[in-house]
Amino acid sequence: MEKRVAVLPGDGIGPEVIESAVKVLEVIGRRFEHTFEMNYGAIGGTAIDTCNNPLPEETVALCEASDAVLLGAVGGPKWDQNPSALRPEKGLLAIRKHFDLFANLRPVKAVPSLLHASPLKEKVAKNVDMLIVRELTGGLYFGEPSRHTEKSAVDTLVYTREEIERIVEKSFELARLRKSKVASVDKANVLESSKLWREVVEEKKKAYPDIEVEHMLVDSTAMKLITNPGAFDVIVTENMFGDILSDEASVITGSLGVLPSASIRADGFGLYEPVHGSAPEIAGLGLANPAAAILSAAMMLRYSFGMNEEAAVIEEAVNTVFEDGFFTADLVEPGKRVLSTKEWTEKVIDEIDTQFVSNSIMFSYV
Numbered sequence: 001m002e003k004r005v006a007v008l009p010g011d012g013i014g015p016e017v018i019e020s021a022v023k024v025l026e027v028i029g030r031r032f033e034h035t036f037e038m039n040y041g042a043i044g045g046t047a048i049d050t051c052n053n054p055l056p057e058e059t060v061a062l063c064e065a066s067d068a069v070l071l072g073a074v075g076g077p078k079w080d081q082n083p084s085a086l087r088p089e090k091g092l093l094a095i096r097k098h099f100d101l102f103a104n105l106r107p108v109k110a111v112p113s114l115l116h117a118s119p120l121k122e123k124v125a126k127n128v129d130m131l132i133v134r135e136l137t138g139g140l141y142f143g144e145p146s147r148h149t150e151k152s153a154v155d156t157l158v159y160t161r162e163e164i165e166r167i168v169e170k171s172f173e174l175a176r177l178r179k180s181k182v183a184s185v186d187k188a189n190v191l192e193s194s195k196l197w198r199e200v201v202e203e204k205k206k207a208y209p210d211i212e213v214e215h216m217l218v219d220s221t222a223m224k225l226i227t228n229p230g231a232f233d234v235i236v237t238e239n240m241f242g243d244i245l246s247d248e249a250s251v252i253t254g255s256l257g258v259l260p261s262a263s264i265r266a267d268g269f270g271l272y273e274p275v276h277g278s279a280p281e282i283a284g285l286g287l288a289n290p291a292a293a294i295l296s297a298a299m300m301l302r303y304s305f306g307m308n309e310e311a312a313v314i315e316e317a318v319n320t321v322f323e324d325g326f327f328t329a330d331l332v333e334p335g336k337r338v339l340s341t342k343e344w345t346e347k348v349i350d351e352i353d354t355q356f357v358s359n360s361i362m363f364s365y366v
């Protein structure tokens, strides 16, 4: 197959982790005889520096001419005092909105070989396998008016029925595939938008009698994610709650550096990026964990290109490298050897090659 990928490395550790993901895609391309044509574009702070625009038109055109987008991260202290239109984060919000990427899938899976790094006790963290389905193009991030003056500041939280319907349906479809239940998270005891959210969930669930649906308030959900994360399966929630809950859930797994994400629209086009940010304090030091970016590339293969075997090969290689005890700084046990971003990536690539040389892939998937 031939696929065009728009690669937007962004800022901070973005370029480092994207370099890793691209290398892994290249080896998958060679092994499975696919051509991934990768074309690079600017977004975020680096785009502000070069084009005075966090999402230049050339980048939008590049993404429009591609089959999927792979993104690192944006932001950093250099741009923190910029006026809001020239904040790196605006570029990210604009690309999500432009491509109508309303469904943000954030899987959170506890891998036994990482639980030494999880502050939750192994008994609490083990067996966690949840999928956070975050609405990505509505809510507080996009409401108008949005402004601030010296005396006051305004953000507006708007959701239309249609916006809620499509993300709720998406979560029910995904729950059906996973044979699982759905927790719909809101703040319906206070917010009108959450009351509408609950009404829509109640209506939509009639078409999914096989799916168990529970309404939960976001504050107690935040608590239960830590005390009993194994009780969750699919979580569907609005934009800002999903942002906060997914960073919180990363704690269960041991590091934010292992959480991938897919932001997709109805026709399968998608943008794939780690859940983490640009981590400016470790940028350029080779300390970044590239697993989230590599696993995001695997999600791209699965969700946008239908390459399920290829995605599984990447996921298996990442797991094996962890099981073999190789970690970047965020996950390493005290006294053990720390691998750099590049060294850890090489381990994953070697593992993919090993699987091929030993023919284990051919046997696994026939």
Ligand SMILES: NC(=O)c1ccc[n+]([C@@H]2O[C@H](COP(=O)([O-])OP(=O)(O)OC[C@H]3O[C@@H](n4cnc5c(N)ncnc54)[C@H](O)[C@@H]3O)[C@@H](O)[C@H]2O)c1
Pocket (backbone or CB within 6 Å): 013, 017, 072, 073, 074, 075, 076, 077, 089, 092, 256, 257, 258, 273, 274, 275, 276, 277, 278, 279, 280, 281, 282, 287, 288, 289, 290, 292, 330
């Ligand atoms: N998708 C995105 O582009 C995105 C997401 C979140 C934050 N941001 C931006 O990133 C900047 C920094 O934000 P922040 O510090 O709040 O969040 P962050 O996710 O960048 O970092 C949070 C913590 O996790 C660590 N971390 C993150 N990714 C890691 C990795 N791959 N390997 C090892 N450690 C990792 C960091 O060192 C830091 O301690 C801000 O400008 C923010 O707006 C961008």
Ligand SMILES: CC(C)[C@H](C(=O)O)[C@@H](O)C(=O)O
Pocket (backbone or CB within 6 Å): 075, 089, 092, 093, 243, 275, 277
């Ligand atoms: C950088 C920021 C705009 C972004 C968000 O809040 O969506 C980030 O935190 C994320 O989780 O992707």
Ligand SMILES: [Mg+2]
Pocket (backbone or CB within 6 Å): 243, 244, 247, 275
């Ligand atoms: Mg976030």
